Amino acid sequence: MRVLITGSNGQLGSELVARYTARGDAVFGFDLPDIDITDPASVAAAFEIAKPEVVINCAAWTAVDAAEENEEGAHLVNGVGAEVLARACAASDAWMVQISTDYVFSGDATLPYREESAPNPRSAYGRTKLEGEIAMRDELKGRYYIVRTAWLYGMNGSNFVKTMMRLEKEHETVRVVDDQFGQPTFAADLAMQIMALVDAHPPSGIFHATNSGSVSWHGFTQEIFRLIGADPDRVIAVTSEEFIRPAPRPAYSVLSHGAWEKVGLSPMRDWREAIADAVAQGISPN
Numbered sequence: 001m002r003v004l005i006t007g008s009n010g011q012l013g014s015e016l017v018a019r020y021t022a023r024g025d026a027v028f029g030f031d032l033p034d035i036d037i038t039d040p041a042s043v044a045a046a047f048e049i050a051k052p053e054v055v056i057n058c059a060a061w062t063a064v065d066a067a068e069e070n071e072e073g074a075h076l077v078n079g080v081g082a083e084v085l086a087r088a089c090a091a092s093d094a095w096m097v098q099i100s101t102d103y104v105f106s107g108d109a110t111l112p113y114r115e116e117s118a119p120n121p122r123s124a125y126g127r128t129k130l131e132g133e134i135a136m137r138d139e140l141k142g143r144y145y146i147v148r149t150a151w152l153y154g155m156n157g158s159n160f161v162k163t164m165m166r167l168e169k170e171h172e173t174v175r176v177v178d179d180q181f182g183q184p185t186f187a188a189d190l191a192m193q194i195m196a197l198v199d200a201h202p203p204s205g206i207f208h209a210t211n212s213g214s215v216s217w218h219g220f221t222q223e224i225f226r227l228i229g230a231d232p233d234r235v236i237a238v239t240s241e242e243f244i245r246p247a248p249r250p251a252y253s254v255l256s257h258g259a260w261e262k263v264g265l266s267p268m269r270d271w272r273e274a275i276a277d278a279v280a281q282g283i284s285p286n
Contacts, residue, residue: 001198002026004050004094006037006085007058011154012099015191016056023195028052031059037081043088054198055089056097057082064103064125068246071124075131082132086139095143096136097194102150102182102210104130107250112214115148115206115259123247133206145197146206147190150253151220154187155283161275164221166285168230178218178237182253183210186274193268202263208255211271223272227279 003020007013008029020027028050036042037059060078061067067074082098089096103126104119121127133146153159161184167174193209215223222232240249257267268274 002028002051002053003198004028004030004046004052004055005058006030006035006046006055007060009156010058011152011157011159011187012190013056013058014156015154015187016058016194019191019195026050035059037085038076040084040087043084047088047092052089052092052094054095054097055085056099056194056198057085058099060099061125061128064123065246067124067128071128074124074128078125078128079131079135083135083139086136086144089143090139093143095145095198096140097145097147097198098132098136100133100146100148101126101129102148102250102253102255104133104148105250105253107248107253109252109254112254112256113208114256115208122250125247140204142204144204147194147197147209148206148255149185149190149209150255151182151184151210152187152190153184153278153283155278155281156187158286160184160217160220161224161278161283162285164224165228165283168225168228168234169285173234173236174221175236175238175242176218176221177240177243177249178216179239180249180251180253181214181216182250183212183214183255184220184271184275185210185268186271186278188278189268189274193265196265197263200263200265205259205263207259208257209268210255210257211268211274212257213270213272214254215271220271220275223275224279227276
């Protein structure tokens with residue numbers, strides 16, 4: 001299989017490149033400055049090299065707070081970039097996997113969001129990621145997968161897990177919000193899930209790809225501390241009101257996984273197993 005991966009230096013992109021390469025596929029990883037997904041000429045050049053059957057778009061503006069101050073910049077990457085890639089896929093009969101986010105929902109639910117739940121983003125990041133979903137779907141009309149994920153961490157790059165590990169070494173206690181609930185998701189698990197989806201090749205659709213179960217940021221941090229041999233009681237629970245940020249954070253962004261079973265695939269494993277594996281593999285602060 002010929003696979004083009006944008007955002008190939010990121011947490012998810014690097015995992016996909018490594019795993020497709022190990023499997024023996026013809027994988028082409030592109031990231032800035034070698035590709036600008038907002039520039040049709042740059043994308044065309046990458047397509048000429050890769051001649052992809054599948055494009056997995058991991059490139060994104062993910063700075064949630066900065067998007068509030070520069071929504072046009074986020075729109076350019078998350079919305080226009082997805083549209084440019086989708087047009088290139090349409091012209092070359094390639095399928096596209098668009099990585100999206102729990103932020104397309106309002107985050108005030110009491111039950112897990114289903115794949116068919118109506119989006120209602122409350123942040124610039126969420127709005128621009130939804131724009132990317134819509135643009136790709138409109139361009140490709142049946143040769144796409146939208147894969148929504150959340151709370152991503154991996155062995156590469158910066159993420160919440162590495163930050164908490166660093167803070168554990170630097171501070172006696174760490175204050176973490178206990179009123180925001182979601183699903184910590186290991187980038188290695190997500191990469192394997194995406195590969196399984198592409199291999200199975202079901203009809204187009206939306207898939208929620210997060211590790212199973214749910215937890216608050218506080219509970220997640222306590223588990224990280226426990227796994228690295230630190231006292232979980234050093235993690236102090238606080239409310240979101242103590243950490244006011246430019247972009248509103250979802251209070252509840254748990255995603256359901258019903259679409260996987262409909263296409264004969266299993267949802268991802270429990271988040272506790274995943275973080276235990278990440279620690280065992282040596283995840284550590286940069």
